[in-house]
Amino acid sequence: MNRLLRISFLTSLCIALTLNAQVPNSFTYQAVIRMADGSILSSSSIIKVQISIINTSEFGEEVYVEDHLTSSNKNGLITLAIGEGNILVGDFSLINWTDGPYFVKTEIDPYGGEDYILSSTTQLLTVPYAMHAKSAELVEFNNVIGMPESITGNYSDLIEKPNIKDSITIYTSNLVPIPEGTSDGDLLYWDNNKWNTLAMGLDGQVLSSVRGKLVWKDPVASSPTEGSLYEKGDVFYEYGVPIGVVIESSQVGQYAKILSLYEYTVAWDINGHVELTNADNANNGILNMNVIKNSSNVISSYPAFSVCEELGNGWYLPALNELLTITDNREELSLKLAETNGATSLNGKLYWTSTEAQQTLALVTVLSDTTITMTEEFFNVFELDFSHLFDENGTIPIDLNPMGSDSLFVAGSSFKARKYQPLKVRPIRYLSWAEMNSKPVSKIEYKIGDVYPSIDNAEGVVIEIWNSGLNGKIIAANQDSLAWSLESSLNNATSLSDGSINKAALKSYDITLTTFPAFRWCIDKGEKWYLPARTELISIYNNIEKINNGLMSLSGAIELKTGATTDDVLYWSSSEINDTKAFIINFKESGVEYGDSIKTNKALVRSIRTF
Incomplete structure (x- = not known):
């Protein structure tokens, strides 16, 4: 039984209205059944589904229970009509839909028995409340008690009219006076x-x-x-x-967003409010923040928001898609946080978003690949709403294993969690135009071989300068031996003088550069770093003595070597020759040479960037 580990509840609840406008006695339920390896359970004829209608809460009274024997189509989809199954408890036609809320619980045994291995409970919101009509009695107007003999349409003929005064009194004791300005422009x-x-x-x-x-x-x-x-x-x-x-x-200094150096562990809602706050924007956490601040409850009732508010200056809890942007750049951000004194690394498993999902649930996001033990406590807190997790191929990026074992949750996965659960919070905020443009400009006139920006905070050694040494390029203090590419392909990385152009060409082919280990190793230092082009490497060789003097002043740095014979010291350039070969630079004692090598071969890799 344990081989079926995931069932994808793509639930569709639909009222099947008839042409004569009668109130329906059933509604449609659909689900996609998937195996542990992600494959669908197609064309199965022995699936058993038990449906329960629950009143008040997901743990409330089961007012109606039925089961169905059904089959899946070639896409793993099952379809059945709730209200038309084998009745186990209650009478579907007697459900008072006005006495909500109601929840629908589904339990599935893919082998046709009663060993239900996975269940899901979902609140019914607008559906099937079309059935409210069954609870309404037809009222004949002529039978209304106390109906007037005639309706004139004149206000003066009404009885019990409100007492309208000719004047009103405004009490000003609680009004805050508005001061007057003293000068134009105040x-x-x-x-x-x-x-x-x-x-x-x-x-x-x-x-x-x-x-x-x-x-x-x-x-x-x-x-x-x-x-x-x-x-x-x-x-x-x-x-x-x-x-x-x-x-x-932005590229013109109009705006920027920053991620706080620190994070907190708090609940989304500490008081267990069951009403919707309508803080459900997935793109803009500021809008959600404003909804919470303007609610009838004090903001301290929502700790995930209040810790951001207490920072002042516009800090807020990011919405779902804002947090996913952080996830996409987590490696570069993690490096910067590790380099910044006192900063907290992105080491939490699950992070709150400001995006609400239901009355008692809000969305959380996995910021980096993480393993979580599947326990009853976990499923009591988290609701794996798989509709948030499908990729374009219909595959769920979560390796969900049986109870008691560890499951891998992939970075970027998002699902629902009980608002009372303490999870990680990472505030963000916008920079103003003035702040965006306030980055200090270096006034140091660097020379080739200088450590940049300083010995105490070294990022590399200067290998090229312009603008009187205010700007230039630096080389990293370490190196590795890696393949240029893992496969044969032509990628338009043909620049001989600028490796950043070649990096951009390869990223259009593979945005993560995982197919190109030498390039990936470079950008792991930061997005500005890249594998030097052919002439950039030749320029490095021509200044090797000055550069090595700078490298020797750095603890743990690796000097640039030269070899006595051909192939002793070979560095990959980013300049491509064809689909199978790229330029390789030979650092010989007698001089520099360049040749070609198969991309899947390993050679030395050194990264550079501009400053």
Whole structure:
């Protein structure tokens, strides 16, 4: 029995209305049955399904129970009509649908017996409440007691009219007075439970939010020199203190989002509210934050939101798709967090989103591949709504194993959890235009062989400069021996002078670069890093003595070597020759040479980037 481990409940509950508009006595249920390996259970004729209608809550009274013997089609789909099965408990026609809420529980034995190995309980929302009509009695207007003899349509003929006064009294004792401005351009804003006046700023200043206060600040030029704009992957500093890592940014300095350096473990809703908050936006956590703040309950009742609110300055709980963006960039973000003093790594298993799913459930996301033990406690807290988990091929990216064993949950998987469960929270916020453009511009004039940016915070050694040494390229302090590619393919990585162009060409073929180990190793250091092109490697060789002097000053760095004979020291370039070969650079003691090699062969790999 244990070989069937996953059943995909793509549930469709439909009222089958007839042409004569009679109230229906059944509704349709559908589910797709899948095996543990992801294959569908197709064309089976012995599947048994037990259906229970439960009142009040998913743990309430079973008012109606029936079972069905059915079969799956070639796609693993079963279809049956709830209300037309073999009745075990109750009478479907006597269910009072007005006395809700109601839940439908499904239990399935794929072998036609009564060994139900997996179940799912789902609340009925708008369906089958079309059946409310069965509970309504037909009222004859002529039988209404106290019906007037005639209706004139005149307000004066009505009885028990409201007492409308000629005037009203407005009580002003609780009104907050609005102050008057003293000069043209004064701004009025609410803070600390009172109205405040902000005088007009100087010409050219920008209105900004700093620690929850409105202030006028001198703007930073949008792009005076390369590097003044914060870019994705940069650590953002406020008053000289790191507070987040940039996870999104525009190319013209209009906006950016940052991820907090710290995370918290709290519940979504601590008081067990059963009403919907309508914080259900999947794209914008700010909208969900505003819904919670404007609800009838105090925000402290929602700890996942209140920890963000307490940070001030616009921090909020990310929505589902915002958290998935973080998941897509988790490797680069993890590296930056590891390099930043005091930051907390992304080491949690499950993270709250601000996106609500049902009255008692909200969506959570797996930020990185993680293994979780399947226990009864787990299934009491989490509801695996597989409709969130299907990829384009209809496959669930979760290896769900039997009770008591470990199951692998793939990064990016999202499902529902009870709001009272403490899980990880990682706040995010937008940067203002002024903050986005406030990245410090280096004033150090670097030379080839210098450590960048400093010995204490070394990222690499300078191998090329321009703009009087304010900008240039650096080489990483370590190297590895890897294959250029795992397969033969032509990828348009043909630039001889710029490896970043070749990297972009390969990413259009494989966005993760897992097919290209040498390139993948480079970007694991960060998105700006890349495998140097042919002429970039030749330039490195021509400055090898200066570069090695810089590398020798770094603890644990690997120097660039040269060989006495051909093939002693071979470095891969990113420059492609054809579908099977790429340029390889030979660092010989007598001089540099370039040749070709099969892409699946291993050679030395060294990464570089611009600064």
